[in-house]
Amino acid sequence: MHMATASVYIYILLGLPTLFACTGDEEIVEPEIEIQEPAYLDGEMLEGIPLARRISMDVRGEFLDWDEIQLLEADPTKMDQLVTEWLQEDSHKEQLVNIFSSMLLTKVDEFNVTGADFYLDDDQEYDFALSVGEESPRLMAHIATQDVSWSQVVQADYTMANSILTEIWALEPVEEASTGVDDWVISKYTDGRPPLGVVSTNGIWWRYYTTPNNKSRARAAFLTRLLVCDDILSRAVASPSSLQVDAQNIDDFVRTEPSCLSCHQTLDPLAASLYGFWQHDMHDVVELSIYHPEREWDGERDLQLEMGWYGKPLSAPAELGESIASDERFYPCATTSLAELLWRRPIAEIDVGRIETISHTVQQQGGRYSQLIRAIIESPEYRLKSATAALDPRAESGSKMMTAHQLSHAIHKLTGFEWKDGTLDLLDNDEWGYRMLLGGIDGRSTTRWLGAPSATRQLTLKRLAQSAAEFAVQESIYQSGGMLFDGQNPTFISSQDSEFRIILEQWYWRLMGRSIEEDEFTVLQNGFAEVEQNFGRTEAWQTMLSITLRNTQTWIY
Amino acid sequence: MSLFPSLSVRPAIANVDERRFLFVFAEGGWDQCHLFAPLWNNSRIDMEPNSSLGEIGNIQFVDSDLKPAVGEFLRDYGQRTCFINGIGVRSVAHDTCLRLISAGTSNDRCNDWASLIAAQSQSEYLLPHVVLSGPNYSSDFSSYVSRVGSNGQLGLLLPSDNFVTAELDIYEDAWLNQLQNPSTIQSERFNDLHQKALLAETNLQNIQNLDATLSLLDEVEGNDLALDMQRAVALLGNNVSRCVSLKHNGFQGLGYDSHAANAVQSRNLQELFNELRMTMQIVETQYPLLYNNLTIVVLSEMGRFPQLNQRQGKTHWMHTSSILIGSGVHGDKMVGAYDNDCMSSPVDLRTGEVFSGGELLKPEHLGATLMRLADADPLDHIQNVDPILGAIQ
Numbered sequence: 001m002h003m004a005t006a007s008v009y010i011y012i013l014l015g016l017p018t019l020f021a022c023t024g025d026e027e028i029v030e031p032e033i034e035i036q037e038p039a040y041l042d043g044e045m046l047e048g049i050p051l052a053r054r055i056s057m058d059v060r061g062e063f064l065d066w067d068e069i070q071l072l073e074a075d076p077t078k079m080d081q082l083v084t085e086w087l088q089e090d091s092h093k094e095q096l097v098n099i100f101s102s103m104l105l106t107k108v109d110e111f112n113v114t115g116a117d118f119y120l121d122d123d124q125e126y127d128f129a130l131s132v133g134e135e136s137p138r139l140m141a142h143i144a145t146q147d148v149s150w151s152q153v154v155q156a157d158y159t160m161a162n163s164i165l166t167e168i169w170a171l172e173p174v175e176e177a178s179t180g181v182d183d184w185v186i187s188k189y190t191d192g193r194p195p196l197g198v199v200s201t202n203g204i205w206w207r208y209y210t211t212p213n214n215k216s217r218a219r220a221a222f223l224t225r226l227l228v229c230d231d232i233l234s235r236a237v238a239s240p241s242s243l244q245v246d247a248q249n250i251d252d253f254v255r256t257e258p259s260c261l262s263c264h265q266t267l268d269p270l271a272a273s274l275y276g277f278w279q280h281d282m283h284d285v286v287e288l289s290i291y292h293p294e295r296e297w298d299g300e301r302d303l304q305l306e307m308g309w310y311g312k313p314l315s316a317p318a319e320l321g322e323s324i325a326s327d328e329r330f331y332p333c334a335t336t337s338l339a340e341l342l343w344r345r346p347i348a349e350i351d352v353g354r355i356e357t358i359s360h361t362v363q364q365q366g367g368r369y370s371q372l373i374r375a376i377i378e379s380p381e382y383r384l385k386s387a388t389a390a391l392d393p394r395a396e397s398g399s400k401m402m403t404a405h406q407l408s409h410a411i412h413k414l415t416g417f418e419w420k421d422g423t424l425d426l427l428d429n430d431e432w433g434y435r436m437l438l439g440g441i442d443g444r445s446t447t448r449w450l451g452a453p454s455a456t457r458q459l460t461l462k463r464l465a466q467s468a469a470e471f472a473v474q475e476s477i478y479q480s481g482g483m484l485f486d487g488q489n490p491t492f493i494s495s496q497d498s499e500f501r502i503i504l505e506q507w508y509w510r511l512m513g514r515s516i517e518e519d520e521f522t523v524l525q526n527g528f529a530e531v532e533q534n535f536g537r538t539e540a541w542q543t544m545l546s547i548t549l550r551n552t553q554t555w556i557y
Numbered sequence: 558m559s560l561f562p563s564l565s566v567r568p569a570i571a572n573v574d575e576r577r578f579l580f581v582f583a584e585g586g587w588d589q590c591h592l593f594a595p596l597w598n599n600s601r602i603d604m605e606p607n608s609s610l611g612e613i614g615n616i617q618f619v620d621s622d623l624k625p626a627v628g629e630f631l632r633d634y635g636q637r638t639c640f641i642n643g644i645g646v647r648s649v650a651h652d653t654c655l656r657l658i659s660a661g662t663s664n665d666r667c668n669d670w671a672s673l674i675a676a677q678s679q680s681e682y683l684l685p686h687v688v689l690s691g692p693n694y695s696s697d698f699s700s701y702v703s704r705v706g707s708n709g710q711l712g713l714l715l716p717s718d719n720f721v722t723a724e725l726d727i728y729e730d731a732w733l734n735q736l737q738n739p740s741t742i743q744s745e746r747f748n749d750l751h752q753k754a755l756l757a758e759t760n761l762q763n764i765q766n767l768d769a770t771l772s773l774l775d776e777v778e779g780n781d782l783a784l785d786m787q788r789a790v791a792l793l794g795n796n797v798s799r800c801v802s803l804k805h806n807g808f809q810g811l812g813y814d815s816h817a818a819n820a821v822q823s824r825n826l827q828e829l830f831n832e833l834r835m836t837m838q839i840v841e842t843q844y845p846l847l848y849n850n851l852t853i854v855v856l857s858e859m860g861r862f863p864q865l866n867q868r869q870g871k872t873h874w875m876h877t878s879s880i881l882i883g884s885g886v887h888g889d890k891m892v893g894a895y896d897n898d899c900m901s902s903p904v905d906l907r908t909g910e911v912f913s914g915g916e917l918l919k920p921e922h923l924g925a926t927l928m929r930l931a932d933a934d935p936l937d938h939i940q941n942v943d944p945i946l947g948a949i950q
Contacts, residue, residue: 042746109707179813211816215874222651234663237875289821346666386744398744406613437704437711447665453754455684455764456703459714462761466720466729520736527732535725543725547733550758552751 035360038353041380041394043387048076050385053513055083055377055556057402058342060091061098061409066483069509084379087370089306091409093141098405099341100137100144103226104198105443106207107133111433114258116286117377118168126424127181133443135203138184143197144369151367152335153327154227157195161187168291171200181423187407193276193291194318199223205277205441206288215251215302216271224269227324227334232263249305269308273317288439333337335372336357342376345396402555404440411464411549414510415484419464427464434460462550468546473538490541495528507545511554572680576850576884576931577793579786579836580671580802581856582691583829584655585813586873588862591822592619593642593878598736602863603871604897605823614889617933623823626830633781634837636888639881639909639948643893644858644918649873651814654858658877659693661921661939670854670927671800672698677798677933682753683760683767687792689785691804700753705773705788712773715765729829730761770795780828782808786836790794793851794844795929804827810913813857817870829855833882848883852930863899876901881925885949892948893918909947918945 016206049064049072056064059285071078084094098142101107105412108129115121115128129301138160142153161171163178170191178185193200208222224230235258254260255268275298279287295315301307307314310539324330333356340347347355358375365371376382387395402410408427419426424435430442438460440449452456476485485493486503493499504524508516524544532542548554571703591605595617604619611620615632616638619893629639646654648663656662659669666747668676670693671705675686684691685701705711713719725848737755770791771823782805789801815821833853840848843939856879861871876895891907894902906922916922919942926944927937935942 042717090784212868213816213866213870218650233648233653234646236663237649386746390745396746397743399747399750401750416822432708432710434706434710434714437706437714445690448696450699451696451699451749454700454702455757455760456711458703458754459711461762462758463714463720463728466726470721501673522735523732527735531725531728531732535722537651539721539725543729543732547729547736550733552737552747552754556747557751 001221020308025184036353036356038357038379039350041387041392042389043392043395043398044379044385045380045383046385048072048079049509050513051383052079052082052556054383054400055079056086057406058377059083059086059095060405061091061095062091062413064508064513065409066506066510071481082108087145087373091153091413094409095405096141096144097134097137098403099338100140101346101443102136102341102441102447103337104136104140104207105441105447106136106203106445107428107441108207109429111284112209113285113288120164120168123422124164126429127164127449128142130170130428131181131212131261132206133204135159135161135165136185136187136198137203139198139201142184142186144373147368150331150372151321151366152197152371154197154199154324155195155321157198157199158186160184161489168285171289172223172412189291191291191332192293194316194320196321199320199324199393200291202289209279209288211281213281215268216274216299217264217267219274220267223324225369227333228327228329229336230266230329232267235263255305264538266310268303268305269314270310270320272303272305273307273309273314273320275299275302275386276317297510312466323545331363331367332356334369335362335376338372339376339381342373343394343397344400345383346394346515348393350393351381354381399556401439401450401453402557404435404438407438407464407555409462411468415468418469419467435466438464446542457496458550459474462546465546465549466542468549472545473542477538484545491537493541494537495525495532499524500528507548510550513557574850575678575680575799576800576852576853577847578671578674578790578795578800578927578931579851579853580800581802581829581833581853581855582655582659582802583807583855584691584804584893585651585807585812585815586859586861587813587825587857587876587877588815588822588861588871589876589878589895589899590619590861591621591624591643593640593824595619595901596863596895596897596899599897603865618892621823623820624830626827626834630830630834630837633667633834634882637886638888638891638894639886640878641881641892641906641909641918641923641945642878643895644877644879644920644923645901646920649859649875650857651873654875654877655692655918656694658856658858658879658923659692659920661746661919661924661942664945665694666696667694667929668696668698668923669694669802670700671802673924673936674927674931674933675701675798675800675841677931679759680796680799680801683745684766684792684798686800686802687798689788689801689803690781691802691805692914693802698704698746700757705771709771709773712768712771713852714781715768715771715773726765727762730758734758739926748860767797770797780832781810782828782832783835786832787839790836790839790844792846794847799854805832815861816872817868818868819861819865819869819871819910848894849907850884852884852886852927853880853882854927855882860899862876874899879927881948887948890948892945905947906943907946909945916943 015421027330052072053064056062111132115125120128142160162183163180166178170189171187172190174186210216210219218343221232224232254264268455276293276296280296281287335358337348360370362375381394381397384397386398399414427435430436436442436446437456439457441447474491476490480548528540528544531543595610596602597604605621608619608695609619611618611628613635616631617636621759646657649653656667661665672684675699680684682701717723734829785803792798792801808828811821813825857877860874860877893904894911896902900916902911903915903917905915921939921942922945924939925935925942926948929944930949
């Protein structure tokens with residue numbers, strides 16, 4: 001029997017050397033929990049409004065409201081209350097959808113079938129791909145915001161669906177029916193699929209399809225990477241000892257050839273449990289859309305082994321969720337994956353104690369994902385402004401760049417501007433839009449958020465800022481004022497008016513979390529007067545708002 | 558002080574002698590038995606049907622009537638071409654193999670060869686590395702990488718007239734530049750991001766003027782590969798970029814991942830070599846300076862299992878090849894080989910010849926070779942890897 005500390009699992013997740021390695025066939029035992037102390041982090045921490053600004057951006061993808069700034073200025077202890085409120089907002093759920101999308105990589109522009117295959121109108125193609133791509137991350141986001149254990153993510157007996165998914169798949173709403181593409185409601189599949197939470201969603205299996213030769217192994221590898229952070233595909237594969245293999249008997253070969261066994265003894269039993277999702281034709285809408293209970297045991301026949309999860313036999317696919325949730329790596333993996341995105345850097349060896357502590361504490365307290373988010377944003381690693389030791393790998397968290405989704409959402413909330421072509425959200429699409437150009441991911445060729453500004457990112461941001469600024473100023477003129485102009489029509493405000501300074505002061509607090517410096521005010525005031533003289537006052541306001549949105553101190557947080 | 562009269566945009570300064578790189582990805586996994594591995598008379602290996610040995614100079618290849626373009630290319634440019642055969646990629650998963658062949662590691666926080674080279678340029682380029690299509694890994698060097706969008710939508714963002722007047726657009730950039738001098742003490746990480754943003758923004762006006770060079774929104778007859786190759790040549794030939802990456806989607810977009818109907822490999826290679834030849838002709842006649850310092854790197858992340866499956870396709874194989882063409886390349890040369898099991902043979906890196914006491918080629922060797930060609934420092938995992946000297950001059 002193995003005795004292991006919790007650290008062992010984190011070390012394995014991080015690919016760090018340990019004296020303990022799970023080969024997949026030994027008895028799985030509960031580790032003797034000895035939590036490693038988090039490593040001390042010496043550095044300057046964010047506090048007050050700058051910290052609130054960072055949390056607001058990560059939790060809900062928004063800049064602070066003017067009311068929130070005033071509240072925090074008057075009483076800094078209100079931060080906790082605000083964070084609690086933010087965690088209840090719809091924007092928080094949207095931000096989680098973006099976070100989980102980056103883990104799942106399901107938001108691709110194309111699947112093996114199109115909306116036309118379901119007799120949807122041509123102008124619904126974008127909504128079709130978006131709906132399929134968002135099913136799985138929306139289910140994860142829903143579970144993450146409920147008062148339930150995160151283990152439900154692999155055990156829930158429902159999914160989330162909008163009007164398009166309800167129309168094309170065997171789904172029925174649990175309560176109210178969806179009223180549109182943006183209306184996601186709890187729904188249940190009616191095709192007899194097992195209650196496996198995200199594992200039972202069509203969204204992931206349309207993205208990670210399988211082929212007759214692959215036999216669901218790529219799907220199995222996706223699950224181990226997502227849920228227990230075991231990236232089997234990244235393992236080195238040794239060449240077989242020779243080519244003494246008949247192509248028809250390649251399954252026997254991978255079961256006996258030592259160079260294949262290390263991966264396939266884990267992959268194949270798991271792959272065997274996924275045959276209910278098997279599609280005989282990857283371009284057939286019925287094959288793809290419907291779960292096939294009658295095929296659940298085809299995997300055992302096809303792969304000639306019993307279904308299982310890391311050496312633990314499964315008597316039916318329905319047991320898979322319980323096996324994953326009880327895997328010692330499940331919570332550490334969830335913690336690692338989220339911390340990596342919120343700390344915006346790779347998890348290093350020095351983080352092991354922190355990850356372990358957070359993971360263990362959250363699991364002991366009921367395992368809710370909201371607890372996990374709280375614990376991570378309360379960690380010193382998250383609140384770091386600058387580390388004392390320049391070479392400390394944690395220093396990278398000191399400043400973060402807004403993602404494409406955060407820019408899109410935050411600027412929309414701030415100005416009301418949505419960059420659309422018809423129904424097509426140009427910042428949530430790569431076929432015709434600018435998502436990847438702004439630093440987003442397409443789920444295939446780019447799988448991580450952009451880490452530093454590039455020329456195309458800055459150009460896209462410039463065009464976004466110009467468009468949003470024009471929209472906001474025009475709206476404020478024709479809708480008689482707006483949030484950005486203190487309720488006034490900006491064409492009535494010149495650079496010499498006292499209102500001018502008030503507006504700029506509010507912009508700087510909201511966007512940068514600080515007061516405007518006098519030299520900055522002078523540059524803005526002079527520049528405004530010059531543009532006003534050469535182009536007009538409306539253009540002056542538009543340009544000034546645009547450069548404020550483009551300012552590095554706005555989008556670095 | 559007004560910004561209007563004094564406004565000038567700094568042009569990029571590119572050393573025309575610095576070697577440029579065009580990376581072409583045959584994404585999906587090409588079949589070595591259709592080009593690189595002449596292994597007939599072996600019952601365990603299914604070769605391209607109706608194929609025979611082609612030999613032009615010192616380069617041997619699998620020839621067939623379906624892909625005469627291979628021979629045509631080698632007749633014209635074989636003297637500048639080197640086949641590197643038998644690179645072991647130690648995986649059979651596309652994502653992993655793509656990272657391995659592009660960056661020499663399976664870690665998804667990595668930097669591909671093109672980004673590494675672009676980041677270490679001695680000259681200043683407006684867009685050091687442009688990804689026209691296909692994969693890109695630039696964990697540490699993303700600020701050097703630019704994308705154009707799958708339908709060239711960057712072209713819509715370039716002209717300022719689509720957003721504001723050109724004059725106001727120029728003014729806006731200058732105004733922003735004057736404003737972005739943070740007086741408050743920030744973190745090192747902030748300063749790093751800030752400086753990279755400033756650098757990108759300094760060049761924005763010049764980048765916007767690339768509209769005509771890139772012709773991103775032009776409807777041009779021909780396949781996507783031809784169009785991307787033309788754009789790549791324009792970027793490299795006009796000193797806008799040091800590296801350009803693009804992907805060949807295969808004949809009629811069918812790709813190289815031929816789990817069924819492996820015959821598509823012949824069509825793919827015909828199209829690929831036809832476009833490579835056309836590109837070389839354009840460069841040779843229209844960009845003589847570039848012709849002397851352009852290196853084309855053709856890659857595929859994996860090979861294909863030597864035997865056909867029931868659907869006349871082939872599964873994945875962990876041995877592949879790459880092609881180097883042009884500047885700095887030891888032309889008319891084949892490095893390495895496939896053995897009778899269609900696996901990599903060990904190679905003497907100095908000569909490129911098969912040698913029983915040599916090394917099995919890995920993507921890291923290819924990376925070290927490219928770094929040598931680029932006069933760039935190999936980083937981290939390829940720091941102690943020897944280049945394939947037999948492949949370069």
